Each structure stands twice: as structure tokens, then as C-alpha cells.
Amino acid sequence: MKKINKVLGLLLIVLLVTGVWGTTALAATVNDDQTITLKIIHTNDIHSRYTYSAQNNTLGFAKLKTIINQETPDLVVDAGDIFHGQSFATIENGGSIAELMAAVGYDAMAPGNHDFNYGSARLLQLGTMANTKILANNVTYSESGNLFFSDDYLIKEIVVADEVIKIGVFGLISPDIYSDTAPANVAGLSFGTQESVIATAQQAVAALEAQDCDVIVALTHIGDSDNGTLMRSDAIAEGAPGIDVIVDGHTHDVENRDVNGTLIVQTGCYFGAVGEVEITLKNDLALAARIDSAEAANIGVVPAEATAEIIATEIPAEVISSEDDILAENLIAEINTEAAPLDDDALVAAVADIQTDQAAVSYTVVSKTETLTTVAQATDDVIPADPTVAALTAAIEAREDPIKKQVVGNTPVKLGGSTDNIWQDVRLGELNLGRALSDSYRFVTGAEIAAENAGGIRAQIPAGDINKGQVIDVLPFGNYLVTKSVSGADIKKMLETSIEIGINNQIANDKNDNSWPGNSGSYLQWSGITAQYDLAKPIGQRVFSARVGGVDLDPNRSYTIACNNYLATSSDYPGLKTAAIINEYSACDEAFISYLQNAGHDRFMAAINNANVTKGTAPQPASNPQPAQSAQKKSANNPRTGYGPWPWTMMLRSVAYLAVW
Ligand SMILES: [Zn+2]
Numbered sequence: 237m238k239k240i241n242k243v244l245g246l247l248l249i250v251l252l253v254t255g256v257w258g259t260t261a262l263a264a265t266v267n268d269d270q271t272i273t274l275k276i277i278h279t280n281d282i283h284s285r286y287t288y289s290a291q292n293n294t295l296g297f298a299k300l301k302t303i304i305n306q307e308t309p310d311l312v313v314d315a316g317d318i319f320h321g322q323s324f325a326t327i328e329n330g331g332s333i334a335e336l337m338a339a340v341g342y343d344a345m346a347p348g349n350h351d352f353n354y355g356s357a358r359l360l361q362l363g364t365m366a367n368t369k370i371l372a373n374n375v376t377y378s379e380s381g382n383l384f385f386s387d388d389y390l391i392k393e394i395v396v397a398d399e400v401i402k403i404g405v406f407g408l409i410s411p412d413i414y415s416d417t418a419p420a421n422v423a424g425l426s427f428g429t430q431e432s433v434i435a436t437a438q439q440a441v442a443a444l445e446a447q448d449c450d451v452i453v454a455l456t457h458i459g460d461s462d463n464g465t466l467m468r469s470d471a472i473a474e475g476a477p478g479i480d481v482i483v484d485g486h487t488h489d490v491e492n493r494d495v496n497g498t499l500i501v502q503t504g505c506y507f508g509a510v511g512e513v514e515i516t517l518k519n520d521l522a523l524a525a526r527i528d529s530a531e532a533a534n535i536g537v538v539p540a541e542a543t544a545e546i547i548a549t550e551i552p553a554e555v556i557s558s559e560d561d562i563l564a565e566n567l568i569a570e571i572n573t574e575a576a577p578l579d580d581d582a583l584v585a586a587v588a589d590i591q592t593d594q595a596a597v598s599y600t601v602v603s604k605t606e607t608l609t610t611v612a613q614a615t616d617d618v619i620p621a622d623p624t625v626a627a628l629t630a631a632i633e634a635r636e637d638p639i640k641k642q643v644v645g646n647t648p649v650k651l652g653g654s655t656d657n658i659w660q661d662v663r664l665g666e667l668n669l670g671r672a673l674s675d676s677y678r679f680v681t682g683a684e685i686a687a688e689n690a691g692g693i694r695a696q697i698p699a700g701d702i703n704k705g706q707v708i709d710v711l712p713f714g715n716y717l718v719t720k721s722v723s724g725a726d727i728k729k730m731l732e733t734s735i736e737i738g739i740n741n742q743i744a745n746d747k748n749d750n751s752w753p754g755n756s757g758s759y760l761q762w763s764g765i766t767a768q769y770d771l772a773k774p775i776g777q778r779v780f781s782a783r784v785g786g787v788d789l790d791p792n793r794s795y796t797i798a799c800n801n802y803l804a805t806s807s808d809y810p811g812l813k814t815a816a817i818i819n820e821y822s823a824c825d826e827a828f829i830s831y832l833q834n835a836g837h838d839r840f841m842a843a844i845n846n847a848n849v850t851k852g853t854a855p856q857p858a859s860n861p862q863p864a865q866s867a868q869k870k871s872a873n874n875p876r877t878g879y880g881p882w883p884w885t886m887m888l889r890s891v892a893y894l895a896v897w
Pocket of ligand 1: 317
């Protein structure tokens with residue numbers, strides 16, 4: 237499309253006659269006005285929601301297959317975070333999802349951060365099982381700098397009405413989310429920097445243009461964050477011009493916008509919709525034919541009669557020798573009847589292109605539109621489930637069923653937050669589920685304190701019997717427990733940091749935009765420690781009371797803390813990160829199951845009912861004490877947790893030890 241003034245109809249005709257490409261399936265459509273429409277079907281952030289459910293707003297792979305059968309797209313892609321998220325996927329380390337992807341017929345995907353959750357080696361296997369190219373041009377081996385995934389690009393050749401259109405696809409993952417998976421999962425790999433990723437995108441565009449792609453698609457697991465510091469897909473559109481469509485993912489947004497001439501699309505998340513981009517192209521011959529005389533003057537088009545002479549003199553004999561005079565005559569006839577011809581210089585350039593680069597760009601994108609098919613629209617009469625994919629889905633469910641259905645415990649109340657949005661609830665406050673999980677980590681390890689990061693908790697559990705599948709849905713990462721020895725002073729810093737993250741999460745939630753902090757998932761759910769904090773106090777000085785085992789936290793003493801191996805390396809908690817590992821234990825889901833089966837009802841109920849870290853009012857200096865009643869009133873006003881007042885005697889004691897910090 238960039239070569240429009242240089243390579244016109246002549247070149248197109250030569251290419252068609254000489255037939256430099258083989259044939260592939262016809263999918264694109266030729267419209268009445270001779271334009272050609274290509275279709276791209278795309279998904280993102282499915283997080284293993286594999287099946288159709290109107291109630292859960294998931295469309296599922298069987299209906300996606302039907303959409304593909306109905307629409308006959310030229311390209312089917314996913315923008316990442318597909319292999320992981322629910323027990324259906326994790327029981328088989330993503331293999332179940334890969335099988336369904338292969339049945340659906342994806343061409344390519346960008347890897348999401350969660351796609352690395354089974355380790356980078358497993359992700360390579362999953363790509364093979366899914367028969368889908370995984371594309372991420374910025375994921376390299378740290379040492380060699382070589383690409384980690386085996387393909388740098390997908391170039392798909394579409395034959396339509398005897399013409400060939402090349403779609404070039406490359407992929408990117410945000411460099412900001414390198415640490416959004418356990419370090420072992422991405423060990424030895426680099427995701428680059430925000431700057432280097434833009435340079436990588438520029439190189440990819442140049443490489444695909446050099447291979448004469450008519451349409452360039454970027455698969456990006458980057459997203460539409462309004463955080464202000466995290467990379468946005470806009471930066472790719474602005475920094476690497478020439479991309480026709482960015483199929484985006486990661487931030488779970490619905491995107492459909494033009495940035496710097498690039499269409500950026502994203503479908504939301506959890507299979508709530510399937511996207512379809514229609515790209516309409518006009519070949520340059522047809523475009524040239526439409527140029528009126530005024531435009532022709534601007535770009536230096538010469539009269540048709542002159543063209544025959546130029547062709548006769550400028551095209552080297554070897555180019556047309558095999559076709560002899562018939563080809564030359566055809567060329568001249570075509571150009572004279574259908575197109576405003578090239579000027580002299582352009583024709584010479586075109587001839588040079590023929591000699592050096594037979595597959596030159598010869599189409600122009602004239603429009604791009606995005607349409608979503610939502611779950612509500614995908615009713616059985618309009619989009620019935622594809623029987624083959626439905627049968628495969630049922631077969632996978634059947635083989636997993638005995639594992640998932642095993643009852644491992646019971647809860648008299650829902651374990652979760654005040655809404656059905658666990659992702660949000662667990663980042664905004666302490667939940668009974670978070671306390672129970674953390675208590676299970678102490679139960680299994682014997683640690684004094686335990687913490688679980690909000691990002692590690694991915695589902696809630698309704699009241700009633702708890703089965704193994706539900707536990708895996710809550711803790712799908714396959715993380716394992718570690719214990720570390722951390723000073724009381726560092727534990728206090730962890731409390732302060734988590735409180736600050738929670739405040740920033742609340743601000744983002746109140747704004748209801750995409751400004752969630754990058755570390756929103758580092759908000760902590762605790763066990764084994766009780767603490768109170770005062771939001772009127774400055775950052776880092778809000779915790780005015782902390783007790784472990786009923787005794788005030790001693791900043792100079794070391795405490796054993798249990799947490800998952802991911803949190804143990806979090807840069808949000810340097811004191812925890814740098815502490816040496818004392819011991820490693822079983823997987824987190826196994827720990828919770830053991831707790832449900834062995835810790836006893838009383839301990840479980842105490843954990844879910846008793847708040848640990850609560851809002852309050854710091855006591856005034858002892859010289860000017862406030863009435864206890866007033867302090868109690870303020871400390872009891874947290875509607876989310878609703879815990880009891882801070883005893884006055886304890887406040888006085890906390891004043892004393894606060895001086896130590
Ligand atoms: Zn993601």
C-alpha cells in the first residue's frame with residue numbers, strides 16, 4: 237500500500253500472468269465494485285472459559301467454530317491468556333485448551349502472561365498441540381538474544397479471483413508483565429523494554445513489507461491501560477506506522493478505535509464476545525483507473541498512448557521472454573483500457589521492482605471495520621454449537637470429571653467477596669476466602685504468619701460442598717508454598733505496602749476506568765497476624781498496632797512467614813524477597829485441600845469469621861488521650877469488614893512500641 241505511486245497496474249498484470257504463487261483456499265470475497273474483503277476472527281483473554289454459558293457470559297469454542305464455518309475468515313487469531321485460568325485447563329496443564337484450539341483452527345496467537353504459567357517449555361508444547369503459531373517478536377533468550385518462539389512471522393497467502401493477497405502477522409507481549417508469572421516460568425527469557433518493543437515492532441513491519449505483505453496484523457498482549465506507566469498498544473500504533481490492525485489483549489477491554497491509521501481491537505475477556513475485522517482492499521490497477529485528470533496531474537500520470545512505448549522500451553526482454561509478444565500485447569491492452577498509466581520514472585521503478593522483487597505490494601487497504609458477536613447474540617438458532625467441537629469438549633470434561641468432582645470439604649457460607657467479581661473484591665479488602673487460604677498455609681507449614689497475594693486468588697466458592705475442581709479454580713497457578721524468616725520490621729513494612737496498594741486499588745475502582753495499578757494483585761490477605769491502621773496517617777506510618785500470636789510484633793525479632801513461591805519473589809516486598817527460603821512445601825491447592833480435610837471445623841470457622849487487618853483510628857499521644865468511646869465509634873465503621881473496636885488498653889500499649897519504629 238505504501239508503493240501506490242510507484243507500482244501500479246503493470247506490475248500486477250505481470251505477476252498475475254507469470255503466476256508466482258501457488259493456490260490456497262478461497263475465502264476472501266470480491267465485492268461488486270471489484271474491491272476485496274478479508275475477514276479476521278479474533279479472541280483474547282479467554283482464560284480457559286471453554287464452553288457456552290449464557291449465565292456466565294461465555295461463548296465457548298464450539299460456537300466459535302460455527303462462527304468460523306459461517307464467516308469463512310481468512311485469519312483466526314488469539315491475543316493471549318487462553319491456556320490457563322480454570323481447572324478444566326490446569327488439570328491438564330493447558331492441554332485441554334490446546335486440543336480445542338486445534339479443533340477450532342487458529343492460525344496464530346500472541347502469548348499472554350498467564351500462558352507462561354506452566355513454564356515456558358510447556359508453552360512451546362501447547363503451541364504445537366494447538367497447531368497454532370505462537371508469535372512474540374520481543375520474547376528472546378536473554379543470553380543469545382535469539383527468538384524464543386520458533387516462528388517470527390506468519391505470512392498467509394489468500395487467493396481470491398485469481399489474485400493473491402498476503403497477510404503478514406507478528407506478535408508482541410507487554411514488557412511490563414514479565415514478572416506477572418513465577419520467575420521460574422520465564423527464567424532465561426527477556427521481554428525487552430517499552431522502548432525496545434517499539435523498535436521490535438518497527439523491524440517487524442519493515443520485514444513484512446519487504447516480503448510484500450498487503451495487510452499487516454500485530455497480535456499484542458499489551459492492552460489499553462490508563463495507568464500512566466504501563467505500556468499501551470497505542471504506543472505500538474504510534475511508534476511503528478504501517479500496521480493495519482492491532483489485535484489486542486491483556487486489559488480485558490472492548491477496544492475498537494483508530495490510532496495513527498491503525499485499527500486497534502480487543503473483545504473484552506472470558507469469551508464474552510468474538511471479534512471480526514473486515515478489511516477491504518482495492519488493487520492498485522483499479523485505483524489507478526479511478527484517478528481523474530486533476531489527480532493525475534498531481535502524481536505525474538502520462539497519457540496512455542505514451543505508455544505502450546515505455547513498456548516496449550523499458551521492460552527487459554528476459555522478464556517477458558517466456559510469454560513473448562502475447563504478454564506484451566496483453567499488458568499494453570490492459571493498461572490502455574483499464575488504467576491511467578504510470579509516468580516514466582514510476583514505470584522504470586516498477587520494472588526494477590519486477591526484476592528484483594516480483595511479489596511487490598499491489599493492494600491498498602481502503603476500509604477496516606470491527607464487529608463483535610456477543611454471547612447474547614449467539615443463541616442456538618443463530619449460532620448452534622459445532623457438533624464436532626461440542627463432542628470433543630464433552631469428551632475432555634468426561635475424562636476430567638472424576639478428579640474435579642471429588643468433594644474435599646464444606647463451607648456454610650460463600651467464600652468470596654460482596655459481589656461476584658472476585659478479581660475486584662480480593663484487591664479491595666480482606667475476604668473470608670483470603671483468610672482461610674492463608675490459614676491453610678500456616679496449617680501446612682507451621683509458620684507464624686502467612687500471606688496470599690490477591691492476584692493469586694482467581695475464583696470464589698459458593699456455600700455447600702467444596703470439590704477439588706473448585707479449589708483449583710481458586711488457585712489455578714500451580715504455585716507451591718515456601719517459608720521464609722522475615723524481621724518484624726519488614727513484616728510491618730509489608731502491612732504498610734499492602735495497605736497502600738489497597739488504597740490505590742480502591743481509587744482505581746472508584747474511577748471505574750483502566751487505571752488499576754500494575755501491582756494491584758500484590759494486595760495481601762493475611763493469617764496469624766492482627767493489625768490496625770489509620771488512613772489519616774501518612775504513607776508508611778499507618779499501622780499503629782500489630783500482634784502475632786497475641787503478642788505485639790517485635791521489629792527486631794524474626795518471624796516465619798508462609799506464602800506462595802510467586803509472592804516470595806515480589807519486588808513489592810523487598811524484605812520478603814531478599815529473605816532466604818527456609819523450606820519448600822506442597823502446591824497451594826493441595827495445602828488448602830489438606831486444611832479443609834484435616835484442620836477441623838472450628839479452626840476453619842475462626843479463620844473465615846475473624847478479621848486480621850482492620851481500619852481504625854490511631855490513639856492520640858498519651859498526654860492528651862481521647863475518650864475511648866470516640867475511638868471505638870470510628871474504628872467500627874468499615875462496612876466491608878465490620879470488625880470490632882480496638883481495645884483502649886491495647887492502644888496505649890501500641891503507642892509505646894510505635895516509638896521503637
Ligand atoms: Zn494478560
